[in-house]
Amino acid sequence: MxxxxxxxxxxxxxxxxxxxxxxxxxxxxxxxxxxxxxxxxxxxxxxxxxxxxxxxxxxxxxxxxxxxxxxxxxxxxxxxxxxxxxxxxxxxxxxxxxxxxxxxxxxxxxxxxxxxxxxxxxxxxxxxxxxxxxxxxxxxxxxxxxxxxxxxxxxxxxxxxxxxxxxxRGPCLQADRTIDWQHDTTATVLRKIESADGVPGLVDSLFFQDVRLFDAHDAHGISGVPGTVIAQCEGALARATVDGAVWIGHVRRLAPRDLKLPAAKVFAAEAGHLPHRPGCGYVPIRYREHGEVGELAFSFYNGAMATGDCEALLKAYRAALARPTRVLFLTGGRDYWSNGIHLAEIEAADSAADESWRNINAIDDLARAIIETTDRLVISVIRGNAGAGGVFLSLAADEVWAGDQIILNPHYKDMGNLYGSEYWTYLLPRRAGAANATRITQCRLPMGVTEAHRLGIIDRVLSGAELETANLVKRGAAMAADEGLVARLADKQRRRDADEAEKPLQAYRDEELRRMRLNFYGFDPSYHVARFNFIHKVQKSRTPLTIANHRSRARLTSPLA
The missing domain is CATH 3.40.50.170 (Formyl transferase, N-terminal domain)
Structure with missing residues (x-):
């Protein structure tokens, strides 16, 4: 049809x-x-x-x-x-x-x-x-x-x-979900914020400033005077309710052009006086061990990975490598695996170009650490959608497993012809081939798991209960116990040595970052314009021709074309 x-x-x-x-x-x-x-x-x-x-x-x-x-x-x-x-x-x-x-x-x-x-x-x-x-x-x-x-x-x-x-029923208005901090329970506060998460956000105030609240979580084992902000953790702020507290992960001030950012960064001065309460319900990065199987789980809001997020995940990854496991799962969140660098934090920085540079180098450091791991199997488990650098970050692992409901956007060009890094020029061609690598990064279209599996971007498609941690661990344990694992790891080391001898990883990175530097600091402002429009949700004035083939065909058949 x-x-x-x-x-x-x-x-x-x-x-x-x-x-x-x-x-x-x-x-x-x-x-x-x-x-x-x-x-x-x-x-x-x-x-x-x-x-x-x-x-x-x-x-x-x-x-x-x-x-x-x-x-x-x-x-x-x-x-x-x-x-x-x-x-x-x-x-x-x-x-x-x-x-x-x-x-x-x-x-x-x-x-x-x-x-x-x-x-x-x-x-x-x-x-x-x-x-x-x-x-x-x-x-x-x-x-x-x-x-x-x-x-x-x-x-x-x-x-x-x-x-x-x-x-x-009519629109759900602010008056329908206004929080009464003196009477609302934690469950009620969470429902109100969650009902507005994404768009439009729930209007409230923090430190006597009007904001929209997003990214709410139950704060376990924390309490205080209802309505007061009582703790911080990993960029989130804990606010007391009548029977506990909730973490507020992100906020946006109501002023025009203000951005949605981690709450503790927006209110950095106030947060500096609050106690740090890790492990109380707001845990963007978590490591768990199941015998010879390690699981490094991470879930960043909207899949965006800021410079600090990349650095923290790299630190956790290196700590996981110090553990005596033979298989290591990298499991992203239910909503997103990763969408690459954090465009909102870049937009909010004093120098967007400088922060872009720091962010891309931080995610490159993480990708390189994964690529260079040769003493165990590393498996990316994509349970939520992934885009841009997040897709290529997953390819740094030995295998990529993905849920059958996800969508991948393995391209950067819609962000103002951004070239991209994360060692994609090394990782993508060796999986999909040079011709397919060019097509994938140029066509700017979303990809489902069926196509991704055909191209070799995904190694195993999982559905339903197969994505649950217990079932992943069973598969991982079987791989760890496989007699062929030693030979497989030895072959992995040989291939890494051969690839490094042919062309060092640093050479791929230098070439990619040379192009990225032009995106960030060069004469063409396309990346900065596209980032601004994306972050501030500037409505498009036309449908991109990449998805509007009917308009592309019309241009080709026009006598003026």
Missing amino acids: RILLLSHSFNSLTQRLHVELRERGHDVVVELDIHADVTRESVALHRPDLVIAPFLKRAIPDDVWRSVRCLVVHPGPPGDRGPAALDWAVLKGVAEWGVTVLQADGEFDAGPVWASRSFPMRRAAKSSIYRNEVTSCAVAAVLEAIDAIEAGGVTPQPMDAGDPRIRV
């Missing part, structure tokens, strides 16, 4: 649908919902059999949905209507939620239903549930709807006006 994905942004769900539909042989293009006339033009250019709207903030024009079947993905169960479905579900602490694929008919979220899926809710941030449960269910429901449409003879089910499942 010819399918047009119409979306407010090329977000995680839209990317996942783009990957899954293309993998099934559909002709898929994307148009960002910039203006109704742009949508009309895209329909005229692509002539789609189907329009799918995974993420919209306004209605599809009447003349569009009347001329071509349009399916809307709503992050709520059948009958739920309103623009803040998931916000309300998290805020109210519902036990079960769902996703509905319905046909656009002129009334928001009220069209006939083609497919739906439900899932048990877990206690987590709205953004995490959207990225995981909502996305997986949405993909399944969209594929079911497409199968029904292709099969023919199936009609969507209308929702009668008297259906008891119908519930219409």
